Amino acid sequence: xxxxxxxxxxxxxxxxxxxxxxxDPKLEIIVLQDEMDVSYSACGFPxxxxxxxxxPRQRLIARGIERFRQDGIDxxxxxRVEAVDLAGRRATVNEIAxxxxxxxxxxxxxxxxxxxxxxxxxxxxxGAVPVxxxxxxxxxxxxxxxxxxxxxxxxxxxxxxxxxxxxTLRFLGAEVELVEAMPRLLPTFDSLxxxxxxxxxxxxxxxxxxxRRIVEVTPTGLVLQDGELIEAxxxxxxxxxxxxxxxxxxxxxPLGTTGAIAVDEHMRAGIDGVYAAGDCVESQHxxxxxxxxxxxxxxANRQARVAGINVAGGNAQFPGVLGSAIFRTFxxxxxxxxxxxxxxxxxxxxxxxxxxxxxxxxRYMPQSRPIDLILTVDQADGRILGxxxxxxxxxxxxxxxxxxxxxxxxxxxxxxxxxxAYAPPFSPVMSPVQVxxxxxxxxxxxRNTHGVDLAGELR
Amino acid sequence: xxxxxxxxxxxxxxxxxxxxxxxDPKLEIIVLQDEMDVSYSACGFPxxxxxxxxxPRQRLIARGIERFRQDGIDxxxxxRVEAVDLAGRRATVNEIAxxxxxxxxxxxxxxxxxxxxxxxxxxxxxGAVPVxxxxxxxxxxxxxxxxxxxxxxxxxxxxxxxxxxxxTLRFLGAEVELVEAMPRLLPTFDSLxxxxxxxxxxxxxxxxxxxRRIVEVTPTGLVLQDGELIEAxxxxxxxxxxxxxxxxxxxxxPLGTTGAIAVDEHMRAGIDGVYAAGDCVESQHxxxxxxxxxxxxxxANRQARVAGINVAGGNAQFPGVLGSAIFRTFxxxxxxxxxxxxxxxxxxxxxxxxxxxxxxxxRYMPQSRPIDLILTVDQADGRILGxxxxxxxxxxxxxxxxxxxxxxxxxxxxxxxxxxAYAPPFSPVMSPVQVxxxxxxxxxxxRNTHGVDLAGELR
Numbered sequence: 001x002x003x004x005x006x007x008x009x010x011x012x013x014x015x016x017x018x019x020x021x022x023x024d025p026k027l028e029i030i031v032l033q034d035e036m037d038v039s040y041s042a043c044g045f046p047x048x049x050x051x052x053x054x055x056p057r058q059r060l061i062a063r064g065i066e067r068f069r070q071d072g073i074d075x076x077x078x079x080r081v082e083a084v085d086l087a088g089r090r091a092t093v094n095e096i097a098x099x100x101x102x103x104x105x106x107x108x109x110x111x112x113x114x115x116x117x118x119x120x121x122x123x124x125x126x127g128a129v130p131v132x133x134x135x136x137x138x139x140x141x142x143x144x145x146x147x148x149x150x151x152x153x154x155x156x157x158x159x160x161x162x163x164x165x166x167x168t169l170r171f172l173g174a175e176v177e178l179v180e181a182m183p184r185l186l187p188t189f190d191s192l193x194x195x196x197x198x199x200x201x202x203x204x205x206x207x208x209x210x211x212r213r214i215v216e217v218t219p220t221g222l223v224l225q226d227g228e229l230i231e232a233x234x235x236x237x238x239x240x241x242x243x244x245x246x247x248x249x250x251x252x253x254p255l256g257t258t259g260a261i262a263v264d265e266h267m268r269a270g271i272d273g274v275y276a277a278g279d280c281v282e283s284q285h286x287x288x289x290x291x292x293x294x295x296x297x298x299x300a301n302r303q304a305r306v307a308g309i310n311v312a313g314g315n316a317q318f319p320g321v322l323g324s325a326i327f328r329t330f331x332x333x334x335x336x337x338x339x340x341x342x343x344x345x346x347x348x349x350x351x352x353x354x355x356x357x358x359x360x361x362x363r364y365m366p367q368s369r370p371i372d373l374i375l376t377v378d379q380a381d382g383r384i385l386g387x388x389x390x391x392x393x394x395x396x397x398x399x400x401x402x403x404x405x406x407x408x409x410x411x412x413x414x415x416x417x418x419x420x421a422y423a424p425p426f427s428p429v430m431s432p433v434q435v436x437x438x439x440x441x442x443x444x445x446x447r448n449t450h451g452v453d454l455a456g457e458l459r
Numbered sequence: 460x461x462x463x464x465x466x467x468x469x470x471x472x473x474x475x476x477x478x479x480x481x482x483d484p485k486l487e488i489i490v491l492q493d494e495m496d497v498s499y500s501a502c503g504f505p506x507x508x509x510x511x512x513x514x515p516r517q518r519l520i521a522r523g524i525e526r527f528r529q530d531g532i533d534x535x536x537x538x539r540v541e542a543v544d545l546a547g548r549r550a551t552v553n554e555i556a557x558x559x560x561x562x563x564x565x566x567x568x569x570x571x572x573x574x575x576x577x578x579x580x581x582x583x584x585x586g587a588v589p590v591x592x593x594x595x596x597x598x599x600x601x602x603x604x605x606x607x608x609x610x611x612x613x614x615x616x617x618x619x620x621x622x623x624x625x626x627t628l629r630f631l632g633a634e635v636e637l638v639e640a641m642p643r644l645l646p647t648f649d650s651l652x653x654x655x656x657x658x659x660x661x662x663x664x665x666x667x668x669x670x671r672r673i674v675e676v677t678p679t680g681l682v683l684q685d686g687e688l689i690e691a692x693x694x695x696x697x698x699x700x701x702x703x704x705x706x707x708x709x710x711x712x713p714l715g716t717t718g719a720i721a722v723d724e725h726m727r728a729g730i731d732g733v734y735a736a737g738d739c740v741e742s743q744h745x746x747x748x749x750x751x752x753x754x755x756x757x758x759a760n761r762q763a764r765v766a767g768i769n770v771a772g773g774n775a776q777f778p779g780v781l782g783s784a785i786f787r788t789f790x791x792x793x794x795x796x797x798x799x800x801x802x803x804x805x806x807x808x809x810x811x812x813x814x815x816x817x818x819x820x821x822r823y824m825p826q827s828r829p830i831d832l833i834l835t836v837d838q839a840d841g842r843i844l845g846x847x848x849x850x851x852x853x854x855x856x857x858x859x860x861x862x863x864x865x866x867x868x869x870x871x872x873x874x875x876x877x878x879x880a881y882a883p884p885f886s887p888v889m890s891p892v893q894v895x896x897x898x899x900x901x902x903x904x905x906r907n908t909h910g911v912d913l914a915g916e917l918r
Contacts, residue, residue, distance in 0.1 A: 011888075041821065041823070041883065041888075043821070043881075043882060043883050044821060044823055044824075044883050047823070047824060047883055047884070048823075054825050055823050055824070055825070059822075059823040060823055286878065296881065297881060297888055298878075298879070298881035298888045298889070299878070301888050301889065302876065302878075318876075319876050319877075320878075321878050322877070322878035323878070324878045324879055324880040324881075325880055325881075325882075326880035326881065326882045326885050326886075327882050328882065328884050328885070333885070335880050336880075337878070337880060362500065362502070362503060363518075364500070364503055364506070364507075364514050364518040364519055365503075365506060365514070366513050366514070396856060396880060396885035396886065397855060397856040397859060399880045400856060400859075400860050400879045400880055400886075400890070401859050401860060401863050403877065403878060403879050403880060404860050404863040404864055404867070404869075404874075404877065404879075405863055405867070407869075407873070407877040407878065408863070408864070408867035408868075408869055408873075409867075410863075410866075410867055414866070414867075415863075417761065417777075417778050418778075418781070418862065418863065418866040419745065419757075419758070419761075419779075419780050419781035419782070419783045419796070419862060419866065420757070420783055420859045420862050420863075421783040421784055421785035421794050421795075421796060421855060421858045421859055421862060422502075422755065422756060422757035422783075422784075422785065423502060423784075423785045423786050423787065424500065424502050424503050424506055425506070425787050426785050426787070426792070426855035427785075427855065427859075429470075429756055429757045429760050430757070430760065431859070
């Protein structure tokens with residue numbers, strides 16, 4: 001009987017296990033997870049923490065350990081893999097609670113070790129306020145227990161997690177100050193997006209300090225490089241993650257240029273019988289064809305499905321990532337897909353940045369809100385290479401239309417003229433996507449003066 | 460100076476006028492409109508009628524007559540075109556209020572005469588309750604004035620307008636009974652959609668009678684073929700529209716097989732210098748390549764833009780329609796794009812119907828709702844030919860993703876694996892569109908057992 005060892009039991013690990021099991025009921029599947037929970041949605045932590053009554057802890061667990069065991073998947077929580085002998089096909093595993101080592105043989109292995117938080121370098125004074133991360137369920141549990149007592153929280157890092165948690169912590173009644181080392185929030189986004197987010201945070205009384213670094217955590221808060229003290233009862237470190245690849249490295253699994261495990265389209269890690277999936281691997285960008293590291297839950301799921309099929313004798317391929325992502329901070333949604341202007345330039349394209357603002361629904365509908373769209377367009381042929389969107393309505397819809405268009409290789413003139421579904425409660429006569437497509441058509445060929453006619457949009 | 464005559468001043472007429480003006484400031488442009496309003500959104504009537512304070516009458520007018528006149532467009536309201544001499548390039552126009560005829564010469568003409576309500580054949584007893592339509596602004600004005608006194612309204616016809624107005628009239632406090640001649644509501648949709656709509660109407664206390672015809676309107680309501688009386692203070696006839704082509708026919712403009720004006724991709728109506736756009740023309744279906752009549756506001760706008768560019772010496776082309784449409788009744792949204800199963804069969808495809816239900820957002824988010832998606836897939840190559848969607852959340856988003864995919868000619872396996880934007884408040888890890896795409900992949904090739912893994916969806 002073929003035995004599959006899966007190292008890691010969150011998104012990628014459990015998805016790979018479930019997929020392999022469905023595909024081949026005879027496989028022996030062992031999942032080793034160092035935490036005590038499996039199959040949980042880390043992306044849901046901010047919403048669970050904001051309202052643990054509406055979204056209780058167990059709701060974040062897609063499928064419980066017992067369900068997996070009923071399916072004949074041998075899930076072992078509290079087990080840390082110490083070493084993997086790839087040539088000998090065996091792993092040394094430590095049962096953490098019992099402090100006991102065991103050697104487990106396998107035929108094929110999937111590394112699904114995920115990512116881990118990057119902690120910024122800083123000194124800790126004696127009696128320093130707690131510094132929390134938000135990666136594991138244990139992190140979330142600690143923050144949930146602490147949160148009723150938090151009056152003032154400093155968030156380090158203005159990325160997705162920091163901005164989502166700013167909403168959660170304000171909702172819970174805490175004062176929030178956010179410190180970002182870069183000159184602006186979301187520096188990989190268009191500056192228009194950064195400005196919209198900064199304005200929205202100000203509206204919700206989140207104090208934002210950019211271009212500032214932390215040097216020390218003290219009993220009263222954070223000390224910055226310029227000597228200023230930010231008072232806080234606790235600090236949330238949301239300064240990003242890096243692939244968790246220590247075990248892969250010591251086992252001899254090669255990394256790619258991004259520092260994550262390099263895999264082919266079958267999720268094979270370059271050594272016979274060794275697969276990897278999820279936040280610990282790098283992917284090929286669907287547009288640039290270059291390696292990128294995209295540690296996101298939906299990507300992890302799709303990769304794990306491919307790995308799960310293939311360890312069960314199938315032949316699935318992962319087509320790459322587009323970099324599609326979205327998050328919410330308060331009422332504002334921020335989303336992207338494909339290549340940004342600078343990514344496109346760096347990838348050898350000759351891109352043009354096209355921006356337009358349009359109403360999310362028929363202007364006379366009270367729910368209509370302005371949405372800003374920014375396209376990255378290939379000047380050579382008008383193809384959409386990527387897009388960004390920011391606004392309080394229809395951002396998810398617009399970015400997914402544009403993700404589909406980018407995936408399909410559509411050019412801006414096609415997007416401007418295609419037939420989307422219109423009714424006043426859902427869209428203007430001309431979708432915001434078509435408005436920015438029209439603006440792009442006009443911008444790309446100045447002789448074409450039949451540009452967008454917002455005022456003439458009728459019915 | 461070249462003179463363009465535009466017959467009709469609602470969506471298509473005014474959009475064509477505005478586009479032609481922007482394209483060529485020297486053109487002489489005359490718009491003849493028999494009503495007293497131009498450039499209004501008939502699609503907005505149900506929302507205006509539900510809340511005329513939030514959405515006042517003038518908000519439905521995209522651009523006022525004076526704005527058009529400032530742009531040098533000669534807009535003449537209350538002018539009915541009696542006859543058009545296409546060979547002699549002149550129209551006989553009646554100024555309705557003055558009962559005065561005038562002959563106006565032109566170089567090129569655009570027919571934008573729209574559509575008109577079909578009234579079902581029925582007898583009117585003396586003192587019959589009022590029978591209203593909802594097509595012109597005058598219809599809407601009448602209904603708005605009448606609505607405070609309406610206690611009980613019978614709606615004839617369970618199409619978009621009937622279902623939208625059921626919501627409006629219930630919101631205004633009237634009891635509503637809806638009578639549909641066909642065996643089910645929305646007979647051109649999948650029966651799953653019809654059932655969902657019927658259940659939703661019942662939830663909102665709208666009484667629905669299908670398979671029943673009206674024979675008479677009396678002072679107390681409607682008498683049905685089987686003798687039953689439906690008591691009502693007023694009747695809303697929402698039994699569909701037909702192209703308003705009387706003037707085109709007597710002028711010698713050829714109609715197509717659908718009974719609407721036949722046009723080529725330049726919106727030329729088969730006679731030199733004669734164009735047509737909007738609800739009075741038929742279009743080519745983008746997938747089936749067959750003529751279809753699609754009287755919708757967004758289609759009218761895109762056609763009119765093409766006609767406007769071309770009368771101004773440009774060379775724009777209308778690529779056809781996909782049949783994308785959406786409407787709301789109460790909390791339920793119903794949408795479609797592309798070909799239905801029966802349309803695809805009739806068009807020579809060998810289609811398969813694929814249905815799936817999936818959550819609109821991460822299951823643990825309180826806003827998550829089930830959405831039903833139905834795909835029409837070409838069995839020959841897995842290409843998506845069309846889709847339908849029904850639900851109370853994310854229906855517009857899903858149908859527009861699928862409209863984009865259908866327009867781009869994507870197959871179900873591509874849709875299942877493409878990279879959309881995920882975060883719990885906006886989508887499950889696997890979008891409903893990808894879920895139905897996966898189900899389709901599985902259904903189309905039974906040997907492929909790596910089907911959708913809802914339970915294993917993590918993060």
